[in-house]
Amino acid sequence: MDAEPFAAGTFQASSPADGTPRTLSLGALELETGGRLPQVQLAFQTWGRLDAQGSNAVLVLHALTGDAHVADGPEDSDGWWRDLVGPGRVIDTERFFVVAPAALGGCAGTTGPASPAPDGRPWGSRFPFVTLRDMASAEHALLGHLGIEAWHTVIGGSMGGARALEWAASYPERVRRCAVLASCAASTAEQIALSQIQVEAIRLDPAFDGGDYYEREDSGPVRGLGLARRLAHLSYRSEAELGQRFGREAQGEETPLGSADRERRGRYAVESYLDHQASKLVGRFDANAYLSITEALMSHDVGRGRGGVAAALGGLEGIEFLIAAVDSDRLYLPEQSEEIVAALPGEVSVDYIRSPIGHDGFLTSAATQLEPPLRRLLG
């Protein structure tokens, strides 16, 4: 299979243009649950310039299958959050120095299961268990490397929001402001259950080979990964949106009702939609990385080892928070954002994105509803 998109980045540049890949070598990283990665590469991208005081740096943290390309690069307009991050946007790259790392354990340049282990072969099944706390731990090195005293703001949505909250709890003196969007303080039973099903889908694929599939001639465990993505995607959208967009329509000229031959059944439009979502992801994402990050997300509990969520968040007086939820989100329930504000010190209330589409609302044009609260937070 083509392992190219999953290989850890090797590009280095002393003064790169906005939105170009950079890599920081961290050396060894001790992991929260006892593992050790002897050589970690941290991929990241930046936009704008750090001011003389090192005080205008904004850390943007991506979601499960995201990457460091938050805003547009020198020759593209592919930034996944370009509605919010860029010149003249609410996170204005002419004012802020925006820094976006790729998560540890993923496949967007930072060391992950597809990266070479010390023996030169991909880590594969040998990649250790990592947590969101380990991701923050790896990213901490960016401060010294870039000459930043503390982040002006740390911001993320979905898993990125969970990462932001971990940053705040792990390094409160390094975080001035923190924006947690469509996320939670700890993964719930429901979120763990949905994750387990996705993990099992990948492991069920006969091409998974226990995680050591990189030398296969075929395309690897793309069916299992696609199956996981179908379920994940369903949780990112609302029932109402699916109903309005697809209803019971057939896909094109296909006949979903089937014929006498069950194997030749055509698809409903919503099936084709899920197929498309699966196909898009498997072309850009590594199955082991999906496993690694999904299990990290299952482990998410900002209160772990800190006396619980209330204690972990209750002591963060020095940080100004923005907590936002999508009203129709059925994966990261609005109640979970309410739980965060209830645990935080001071007067914080949840800002709502009103959108019928569900969790993905924080990524779509609906996210522009975050502009007023973000302006308030950013000052």
Next chain:
Amino acid sequence: MDAEPFAAGTFQASSPADGTPRTLSLGALELETGGRLPQVQLAFQTWGRLDAQGSNAVLVLHALTGDAHVADGPEDSDGWWRDLVGPGRVIDTERFFVVAPAALGGCAGTTGPASPAPDGRPWGSRFPFVTLRDMASAEHALLGHLGIEAWHTVIGGSMGGARALEWAASYPERVRRCAVLASCAASTAEQIALSQIQVEAIRLDPAFDGGDYYEREDSGPVRGLGLARRLAHLSYRSEAELGQRFGREAQGEETPLGSADRERRGRYAVESYLDHQASKLVGRFDANAYLSITEALMSHDVGRGRGGVAAALGGLEGIEFLIAAVDSDRLYLPEQSEEIVAALPGEVSVDYIRSPIGHDGFLTSAATQLEPPLRRLLG
């Protein structure tokens, strides 16, 4: 593998005791989408006695993985709806003649994919596409066989409710009353999507062998079927119930946070719960039958070929309806029950089961909330 539980029943008896397996040979059955089954066996069970007018017969239709054993048998107390069906229960077997067939395409005795095809080998991948309408069509033979003019009541929950609605729309002159619990008039995009994921999970299992796995030495596609069941079960319960029962607890002494070795990660309690649900189902259900019935459910649209749902239901003046929903159901949304009553003629309103547990509320003790409306319906 042990195909025993899936084989079509062969027991015949002229005057069997309540709740013992019976089989009716239907001969050939022409299917809605063009297929043909040359020899159909319909498994069913009965309780009580038909009155002289043949007017006290109640048809109880089971859900996706249910069977004909609705109430207790002569030597067991395993009836899956024994809270509602039995001597002195609201569906009183001392007053009513209760008849419960096993669905066509399943694995509870009625002809399905594990049944022998004319060549003596299991149908497997050759089993034709069946619909809920085909199930009703097969069950129609029970009327003549048992000497019933029309059903006093047809009742079912979940897929059983969809089957009941199909009965009413297909044979309105044969149905006096109809109770549709936690169900819908047509599967939605969301329901189709959840079904597709389950179907794909089974097909992904390397032991599925394209559906012809009956001669394998191993236990067949139990992982794929278990994966499908995990997702289905999640949709049957509410997020709140899972959170209250399991939260982020570890399963016993297991360590879900993992160790350095990701493969040895322990489980959260909710994972163990889903594993248990999967394990229970695969011990009693055939993967091909799950596929067949799930695809039948995807096809569910009582308005198909009848000018739409409103037209199909709007003409059923001669039938008295009870439409009930579980208020916390996230699979068969209460709105779907409201849509049914909006389409029905006359004054019908939705009766609600108040329960925090979700769709399964119609099967648990909460179902006793149906007693008042059922008494009203049954007269």
